Amino acid sequence: MHEWALAEAVVLTAEKVAKEQGLGAIQGITIKLGQLQQIEKNILKFAIREIIQHQRSLFKKAKIRFQNEKAVFKCRNCGRKWNFANAGKLNFKESEAIHFVPEVAHVFMSCPQCKSPDFEIIKGRGIWVDSIVGEKEGPDGSENKCH
């Protein structure tokens, strides 16, 4: 359950934002999942739910949303762009290694054109908190939505 560690990171981020922005309740967290890291969405969601149940007041109304982001690479040597589907076959061990540390893709993948391992992960690397939406309590007790 490596996803558990990432779930904790998401929840701590939401708590930090809530504190900084004075949010009394979090209504939604949108998480972007990059294709390269192959994070198990359902395990991550389960772990987030398990962690936030101890913080009922802040996360009571929280909806967890996910967006998948396709991985795109660009070769620094020849300039060729390619996506994960064209990245060539990875065996289970290689996939697992990339799941834990996406940068080791530079060991197991290379540019389909010039075979250089010097490429850029343009997008779709791993986990990213895209937005946190919450309610801000006004001085008169009113509530305002806040991103």
Place this chain on the structure above:
Amino acid sequence: MDPRINVINKRLAGVKKIIAVSGGKGGIGKSTFSAVLALTLSKAGYKVGLMDLDFWGPSGHVLLGAQGISPVEDKGIVPPQINGVKFMSIIYYTEDKTLALRRAGFDQAAIELLAVTQWGALDYLIMDMPPGVGDVTLDVIRFMEKVKFCIITTHSKVVMETVKKTLNILKQLKIPIFGVVQNMKEKNLSVEMQIKRLHVPFWGKIDFDAELEGAIGDPKKLLETKFSKNVNKLIHKDSRNHI
């Protein structure tokens, strides 16, 4: 927002002291010192972790003879133990192959490992840093509240020049400097006075040990070297202040 950054200090919550072993140049013994310091502290009864953050030239696994071991998954990654030292390295994920990584990728990989490694309760976490003050060093400074730096040098003028620069940056950033260690000391060539003139603590000296090479890869043999005996002296020298 990158959520991983916010969890790093939680991962280190059970760690009492973090020592980042750094220096201005490669090949001055940072990794050897890190590994032997970790083994020596462990032998003295402390709970110790060692993290190899030198992704361009990881060598902690060679020093410790780490073969056929890997971390286990438990709400993150739990590092395996070698001679009582919890050891984390990127080599578990690279199959010990060359990792062609630019600085941005280096930084990302370091954040990933720091965010997911479950160290548990430790008295000491020793971080074997890459040479110089680059992205990873700056991240360690930024993300780790408890870190203190130990700088390795030799008597070489070239090395000392880079060490002075490293010390200046750390001082400018107001990062605690645990002390400077002179490695591979030969004859009476001491840099102690030069270091003291920089108003930085001089931790001590480690004599050149011609037998050290033969002990690499075997933690028990490493602990029997003159190098390890010197490290042990440093630990006890500073027991009243730091260690």
